[in-house]
Amino acid sequence: xxxxxxxxxxxxxxxxxxxxxxxxxxxxxxxxxxxxxxxxxxxxxxxxxxxxxxxxxxxxxxxxxxxxxxxxxxxxxxxxxxxxxxxxxxxxxxxxxxxxxxxxxxxxxxxxxxxxxxxxxxxxxxxxxxxxxxxxxxxxxxxxxxxxxxxxxxxxxxxxxxxxxxxxxxxxxxxxxxxxxxxxxxxxxxxxxxxxxxxxxxxxxxxxxxxxxxxxxxxxxxxxxxxxxxxxxxxxxxxxxxxxxxxxxxxxxxxxxxxxxxxxxxxxxxxxxxxxxxxxxxxxxxxxxxxxxxxxxxxxxxxxxxxxxxxxxxxxxxxxxxxxxxxxxxxxxxxxxxxxxxxxxxxxxxxxxxxxxxxxxxxxxxxxxxxxxxxxxxxxxxxxxxxxxxxxxxxxxxxxxxxxxxxxxxxxxxxxxxxxxxxxxxxxxxxxxxxxxxxxxxxxxxxxxxxxxxxxxxxxxxxxxxxxxxxxxxxxxxxxxxxx
Numbered sequence: 001x002x003x004x005x006x007x008x009x010x011x012x013x014x015x016x017x018x019x020x021x022x023x024x025x026x027x028x029x030x031x032x033x034x035x036x037x038x039x040x041x042x043x044x045x046x047x048x049x050x051x052x053x054x055x056x057x058x059x060x061x062x063x064x065x066x067x068x069x070x071x072x073x074x075x076x077x078x079x080x081x082x083x084x085x086x087x088x089x090x091x092x093x094x095x096x097x098x099x100x101x102x103x104x105x106x107x108x109x110x111x112x113x114x115x116x117x118x119x120x121x122x123x124x125x126x127x128x129x130x131x132x133x134x135x136x137x138x139x140x141x142x143x144x145x146x147x148x149x150x151x152x153x154x155x156x157x158x159x160x161x162x163x164x165x166x167x168x169x170x171x172x173x174x175x176x177x178x179x180x181x182x183x184x185x186x187x188x189x190x191x192x193x194x195x196x197x198x199x200x201x202x203x204x205x206x207x208x209x210x211x212x213x214x215x216x217x218x219x220x221x222x223x224x225x226x227x228x229x230x231x232x233x234x235x236x237x238x239x240x241x242x243x244x245x246x247x248x249x250x251x252x253x254x255x256x257x258x259x260x261x262x263x264x265x266x267x268x269x270x271x272x273x274x275x276x277x278x279x280x281x282x283x284x285x286x287x288x289x290x291x292x293x294x295x296x297x298x299x300x301x302x303x304x305x306x307x308x309x310x311x312x313x314x315x316x317x318x319x320x321x322x323x324x325x326x327x328x329x330x331x332x333x334x335x336x337x338x339x340x341x342x343x344x345x346x347x348x349x350x351x352x353x354x355x356x357x358x359x360x361x362x363x364x365x366x367x368x369x370x371x372x373x374x375x376x377x378x379x380x381x382x383x384x385x386x387x388x389x390x391x392x393x394x395x396x397x398x399x400x401x402x403x404x405x406x407x408x409x410x411x412x413x414x415x416x417x418x419x420x421x422x423x424x425x426x427x428x429x430x431x432x433x434x435x436x437x438x439x440x441x442x443x444x445x446x447x448x449x450x451x452x453x454x455x456x457x458x459x460x461x462x463x464x465x466x467x468x469x470x471x472x473x474x475x476x477x478x479x480x481x482x483x484x
Contacts, residue, residue, distance in 0.1 A: 006441055008033040008300045014445060014484035015262050015308075016040055016294055017107030019318035022422045025442055026429075037294050041287070044109035048138045051100070053093035054127045089127040094337075094344040095330045097134065101317045112141035112286070114313065115261055120152045120184065121352035122161045123345070128212050129157035130345055145254060145284035146245050149184060153241060156208035162350070165207045169222035172200040177240070179350055185244045187253040191229065198226040202235040251280035255289065262293060264304045265356055271298065306445035306483045309359050312340035314484065319372055319476060322443070324419040336371065340364050360482070372476035376418050424468050432464065439471045446480040 009028040013020050020028060101110045116137045124130060133155045140148040152158055159165055164176035177199035182188050205221030208214055226235045229243055244250055255276035259267060279289045293299055310318065316336055337343045341364065342353055430438045440450060458474050460466040475481060
């Protein structure tokens with residue numbers, strides 16, 4: 001597959017954002033990919049507005065409780081009401097952030113935030129702490145990694161999730177210290193168990209109050225001398241973070257993870273070493289690291305294009321960006337997240353979502369291939385596969401399963417309206433004979449060859465408009481569309 005200018009631009013938009021948006025797709029043939037990168041930086045440069053999803057009931061419940069002691073005195077029913085409302089508000093936070101990923105012009109900021117959301121995986125029910133953590137990540141998404149690390153480490157959500165509220169002198173809890181090294185900075189195998197123990201002592205006294213403010217409690221802090229990564233001193237938590245940032249291994253570990261996420265899971269040690277050195281020398285400037293990646297010639301090589309399996313969030317956001325739609329009720333998207341294995345704010349564990357091939361199994365693939373049709377089911381378009389599944393490349397679901405998913409989604413979303421006029425306008429200057437090729441180029445990143453003769457059997461030819469609609473939905477329902 002030749003790496004056309006359009007393909008380069010779509011590659012950048014999928015990796016540095018959530019895919020092309022219908023309004024701008026037609027311009028991708030002529031736009032220079034380095035200028036597009038500059039545009040992505042510009043549109044993401046303004047500080048983000050905080051997403052506040054907590055409702056008035058939750059505000060009232062929590063604002064009436066001024067400290068942890070008062071929380072303990074609440075009745076069982078009051079505590080249950082707070083937890084129940086917090087879970088509902090987390091769903092709202094989920095959908096509002098997903099909406100930002102789909103509609104925001106700050107695509108690079110939201111994509112980097114999505115990456116860090118998995119890197120700093122955190123699962124707590126408290127809506128205020130989760131909002132605060134998301135705001136911290138979005139505000140620091142491509143600034144200095146040291147600032148991001150320090151701010152996340154002092155966030156109540158992370159301190160609660162990793163049990164540092166219970167980390168006290170003479171009774172240290174090692175969870176937080178271990179994950180800061182293993183997952184957030186140096187990676188496993190680059191420190192000893194003694195380093196974990198000494199770091200845990202340094203983090204004693206780090207906690208938070210009920211209002212979600214970081215609190216250092218000196219009477220709970222171990223003031224003794226610690227030996228950490230070859231250094232000795234009366235270290236506190238900030239000192240430990242400083243020492244971790246001094247380690248070139250931290251720059252290498254973060255760079256390697258970013259390379260695997262944004263470039264290719266098959267790593268290139270030479271390129272990663274070069275990137276990591278520059279990252280370290282720039283004082284961990286995330287924007288400079290990403291610029292090194294997205295402006296390099298090797299990023300746009302064919303071997304790096306169309307080889308990453310879209311996460312469920314990327315899949316949903318990408319479909320909705322290319323097919324702009326209004327959902328009467330957006331809750332159906334939570335159903336997709338749950339069924340496909342990625343619910344925002346609910347990572348499976350402290351390591352986050354493993355990604356890659358773990359996204360795909362026999363059941364999730366079948367649902368993935370049906371999502372474009374399910375989401376546009378209210379439209380006039382009606383694609384009916386023949387009874388012989390072999391002719392549909394194994395994409396059929398059982399009638400019972402299809403009906404269950406369609407009915408569940410319809411019940412949770414109500415009426416879905418696709419702005420087909422904007423989508424069809426992408427191809428207004430394309431001759432009929434070239435339409436399928438143009439639509440394929442706009443939809444797919446994979447170099448795999450689509451069976452055109454087979455695909456044509458399922459296209460609607462009664463009008464140009466329905467031909468474009470059916471071609472888009474059919475192509476988005478292929479295994480190739482799962483890749484970016």
